[in-house]
Amino acid sequence: MLLLAGCGSSDNGSSTNSNELQKLGKGEGQVNLISWAGYVEPEWTKPFEQETGCKVNDKVAGTSDEMVQLMRTGQYDGVSASGNATARLVDGGDVSPVNVSLVPNYKTIFSDLKNQPYNTFEGVHYGIPHGRGANLLMWNSENVKPAPDSWNVILDPKLAAKYSGKISAYDDPIYIADAAVYLKYHQPDLKIESPYELNEEQFEAAVNLLEEQRPYVGEYWSDAAKQISAFAGGDSEVGTTWQYQYFALKGEGKPVAASPASQGFLPKEGATGWSDTWMISSKAQHPNCMYMWMNYIVSPKANAEVAEFFGEAPAQSLACAQTADKEFCSKYHAEEPAFWKRVYYWETPLADCGNGSSDCKDYNDWVKAWTSIKG
Amino acid sequence: LSRRLASFFHGRPHLQVGTLLAAPMGWLAIGYLGSLAVLLIAAFWSVDPLSGEIVHNLGIENFETLVNEPVYRHIIQRTVVVAALVTVTDAVLAFPIAFYMAKVASRRGKAILVVAVLLPLWSSYLVKVYAWRTMLSAGGVINWALAPLGLHGPGFGVTAVWLVMSYLWLPYMVLPIYAGLERIPNSLISASEDLGASPFTTFRRVILPLSFPAVIAGSIFTFALTLGDYITPKLVSNDQFIGNVIANNISTDLPFASALALVPIVVMVAYLLVARKLGAFEHV
Numbered sequence: 001m002l003l004l005a006g007c008g009s010s011d012n013g014s015s016t017n018s019n020e021l022q023k024l025g026k027g028e029g030q031v032n033l034i035s036w037a038g039y040v041e042p043e044w045t046k047p048f049e050q051e052t053g054c055k056v057n058d059k060v061a062g063t064s065d066e067m068v069q070l071m072r073t074g075q076y077d078g079v080s081a082s083g084n085a086t087a088r089l090v091d092g093g094d095v096s097p098v099n100v101s102l103v104p105n106y107k108t109i110f111s112d113l114k115n116q117p118y119n120t121f122e123g124v125h126y127g128i129p130h131g132r133g134a135n136l137l138m139w140n141s142e143n144v145k146p147a148p149d150s151w152n153v154i155l156d157p158k159l160a161a162k163y164s165g166k167i168s169a170y171d172d173p174i175y176i177a178d179a180a181v182y183l184k185y186h187q188p189d190l191k192i193e194s195p196y197e198l199n200e201e202q203f204e205a206a207v208n209l210l211e212e213q214r215p216y217v218g219e220y221w222s223d224a225a226k227q228i229s230a231f232a233g234g235d236s237e238v239g240t241t242w243q244y245q246y247f248a249l250k251g252e253g254k255p256v257a258a259s260p261a262s263q264g265f266l267p268k269e270g271a272t273g274w275s276d277t278w279m280i281s282s283k284a285q286h287p288n289c290m291y292m293w294m295n296y297i298v299s300p301k302a303n304a305e306v307a308e309f310f311g312e313a314p315a316q317s318l319a320c321a322q323t324a325d326k327e328f329c330s331k332y333h334a335e336e337p338a339f340w341k342r343v344y345y346w347e348t349p350l351a352d353c354g355n356g357s358s359d360c361k362d363y364n365d366w367v368k369a370w371t372s373i374k375g
Numbered sequence: 376l377s378r379r380l381a382s383f384f385h386g387r388p389h390l391q392v393g394t395l396l397a398a399p400m401g402w403l404a405i406g407y408l409g410s411l412a413v414l415l416i417a418a419f420w421s422v423d424p425l426s427g428e429i430v431h432n433l434g435i436e437n438f439e440t441l442v443n444e445p446v447y448r449h450i451i452q453r454t455v456v457v458a459a460l461v462t463v464t465d466a467v468l469a470f471p472i473a474f475y476m477a478k479v480a481s482r483r484g485k486a487i488l489v490v491a492v493l494l495p496l497w498s499s500y501l502v503k504v505y506a507w508r509t510m511l512s513a514g515g516v517i518n519w520a521l522a523p524l525g526l527h528g529p530g531f532g533v534t535a536v537w538l539v540m541s542y543l544w545l546p547y548m549v550l551p552i553y554a555g556l557e558r559i560p561n562s563l564i565s566a567s568e569d570l571g572a573s574p575f576t577t578f579r580r581v582i583l584p585l586s587f588p589a590v591i592a593g594s595i596f597t598f599a600l601t602l603g604d605y606i607t608p609k610l611v612s613n614d615q616f617i618g619n620v621i622a623n624n625i626s627t628d629l630p631f632a633s634a635l636a637l638v639p640i641v642v643m644v645a646y647l648l649v650a651r652k653l654g655a656f657e658h659v
Contacts, residue, residue, distance in 0.1 A: 063626075065625070065626030065627065066626065068626060069625075069626050165530075171609075173623070217613060218531075218613075219531060219613060220613050222609065226508075226610065229505075229508065229509065229512070230512070233509065233512035233513055233514045233515060234512070234513040234514040235512045235513045235514075235530075235531065363627055364422060364627045364628050367623055367624060367627045367628065368628075370623065371446060371447075371450075371615065371620055371623060371624075372444075372446045374613065374614075374615050375446060375449065375450075375614070375615070
């Protein structure tokens with residue numbers, strides 16, 4: 001992966017520790033952020049502004065692609081990037097390494113979020129983990145029986161036919177990785193290592209699986225509100241979801257279920273998920289304020305607030321003591337490394353497979369294939 | 376200074392008009408036509424498969440993909456067919472409404488109807504589409520109303536897109552036709568009757584030809600709006616329209632997205648040429 005980073009951005013000078021901030025100075029008065037909806041809200045930005053004097057200007061982005069595009073304008077100081085954007089940002093020279101010694105709260109971040117392939121490149125830290133979530137299998141507990149323990153209920157054509165028209169799938173090219181997670185378990189002869197590094201044969205198998213699934217899909221969802229209304233209205237009965245929708249529907253008293261504790265809360269194949277990282281722009285005009293923000297957003301109280309507001313597991317281990325709902329961290333498995341071991345966090349598919357060969361399908365191929373799958 | 380400027384412009388009418396129009400014309404030329412030109416050029420660029428950077432070499436690969444890959448042909452076909460259906464539906468629905476507003480309703484009734492037609496435009500587009508989504512859902516009001524008859528609604532899909540778009544763009548068809556009918560003097564209709572024409576003949580030989588340009592004006596709105604929309608298809612169907620594919624490709628393959636964006640433009644130009652052939656712009 002990093003080989004590519006080396007050749008791709010050689011004209012910008014290689015990204016080494018030399019361009020990371022060495023000493024924190026005075027705040028510049030403001031900071032311009034790009035974030036997911038719900039990551040930057042007045043409840044926790046107001047105290048930050050009072051504390052540091054850095055006024056927060058936030059631009060909400062709808063997708064990882066949009067985040068990459070906005071960062072390339074060079075007008076922002078930082079971004080809350082998911083793993084399917086981070087490598088692209090590092091490759092493009094759009095972000096700088098982060099000096100974690102200037103972020104005191106980094107020390108108490110869950111250790112299984114540190115030094116991950118989507119936030120640390122060639123041993124250099126490129127961001128501060130913010131929070132994470134898993135893509136769950138959710139079903140209508142009244143109509144879907146027996147309770148499924150595998151993704152086969154929506155991915156094996158024979159079983160999927162039973163819920164034809166009631167299946168809910170995520171509307172994004174990255175959903176191809178869900179099929180790859182399934183194939184990794186059920187077809188070991190394909191030798192899939194990472195669901196985000198697929199060669200021609202593996203990629204074709206995953207795409208074929210989703211093409212077979214296509215006629216049974218009732219709805220592809222892209223925003224949480226759309227899926228909640230589909231499950232509430234009876235249009236969807238089984239499919240992939242985020243923890244947020246699951247708890248929202250449960251809160252409304254709808255008959256929904258997800259994999260129980262006896263299965264480690266995930267289908268037996270494991271699942272895809274996301275882990276978001278605050279990154280600092282290589283062209284940041286307010287680097288001191290950005291460092292203060294990165295430290296603040298993973299401080300126990302603020303990280304608890306944002307995790308509860310958004311509906312994901314906090315990155316800060318001390319945040320669990322600060323949540324309003326005392327059950328929150330156990331609901332979202334924040335403190336269970338065994339749960340997260342089975343989650344394949346989103347990464348950017350690159351042509352470079354990470355094993356020296358570069359015959360993997362890159363993200364552009366994924367986008368084109370996704371258009372063909374949906375037809 | 377203002378006095379000096381005034382005397383400078385006095386007696387130079389071309390300069391007066393030129394100065395007045397400079398800003399809007401400049402905006403049209405740079406902001407509008409300029410960006411279209413960039414779009415046109417970008418469609419011939421390509422993306423380097425390794426770095427993902429845009430390569431500024433001219434080539435026609437993007438258009439080859441559009442023509443050769445059946446999936447894009449299907450998507451373009453689907454979009455154009457739905458746009459045509461929506462346009463016909465809206466024209467059929469709008470004409471009687473507009474006719475009643477222009478020729479039958481009292482002055483007061485007319486005002487109320489104009490407000491009623493405009494009212495949906497005051498609420499957010501998303502709210503309206505989500506409302507339709509709720510109505511069309513399995514447990515929604517359409518299925519509930521049809522259940523006693525042993526029927527069920529169309530559910531989500533292309534039919535739903537056609538229904539929702541027809542609803543969304545109806546005002547854009549009603550208003551031009553209404554304005555067009557308003558301009559037809561009542562004396563012409565009376566004259567036609569006096570000369571012994573049946574109401575149907577009057578409609579066919581007098582009203583329709585005179586209001587045809589207005590119908591075409593409305594159809595340009597409904598057709599173009601349907602061609603470009605991508606949120607409605609996303610919310611009430613699983614089927615992709617041209618706009619959806621553009622949105623998917625815009626960040627990973629901008630040149631391909633540009634090539635695809637040219638398709639609605641070409642379709643619209645062809646549509647306008649046909650409309651002109653039919654004499655739609657002669658009476659304007």
